[in-house]
Amino acid sequence: MKNSIFAVAATMIAATGLHAEEVLPTNVAFNDGAVEQSLSGVAGDAANGRIIVGDKGQGNCVACHQVADLADVPFQGEIGPALDGAGERWSEAELRGIVANAKIMFEDSMMPSFYKTEGFIRPGNAYTGKAADDTFGPLLSAQQIEDVVAYLATLKEE
Template sequence: MNRHVVLAAAAVTLATGVAFAETAPTEVQFEEGAVAQSLTGQPGNAEEGAKVATTRSLGNCVACHQVSSLSADFQGNIGPALDGAADRWSEEQLRGIVVDAKHTFEGTVMPGMYKTGPFIRPGDEYTGKAAPADLPPILSAQQVEDVVAFLLTLKE
């Protein structure tokens, strides 16, 4: 009986087109720096976003930003403190800032976290020649949504 329910649910999902497609980095639509649509169609996970914010091999947001609620060993002061971010910016604005802050803050040094180019390309293993393939985004679309969910918890 359960197998029939699962098969029926899968058929309804496919028939109604409920399956969500991830927005590619080159397809992200900005409007005045904000990104209105979720990149995944799925809600972000604030706990996973906090992990991304504090993990060196991921977003490592705390290398440049201070977040009082996080217990990271070192927190930077290059970027603005993120305490109260949810009071200063909307979800759409935060998504745009995380995807590529240069659409909001001209001249910022914050890297585009969900961007594949154009970049000033690093040399490939000290040859001085640009790497042969496109650089992948720093974060996945779901990681962006997770970071946005985390930032939305940061209220004064």
């Protein structure tokens, strides 16, 4: 009886993703710019991804890209390509790679690397006048990347 209870518990944990391990920014495996493996091990939430894309305090994707679905967000940028149809132009793995570090796929991209913690020339530690330290994390968390990817995958040409 105990063995069957443990088996059911293990199955439930596996089904809910509680066993999933987050991929650290330094361990992301790129394949021609694409990232096949989920960074969080948990499916992305497209509704939260939509918020992140349009929120100037989070992803701020609209600073450079236009998104018709976010017409209520003012002052959308024109530096990057429009994100309408992104779900048709790129696979989920390609979208994940682009959001994590676009420079891997598009060498001359001006897009910031949202899931990178090394290889930067760091300015000082905020406005303290002190040198940068090791507390500089990625711009977005692994789950936020997955949420943005889930949202971008929903964007189809109309």
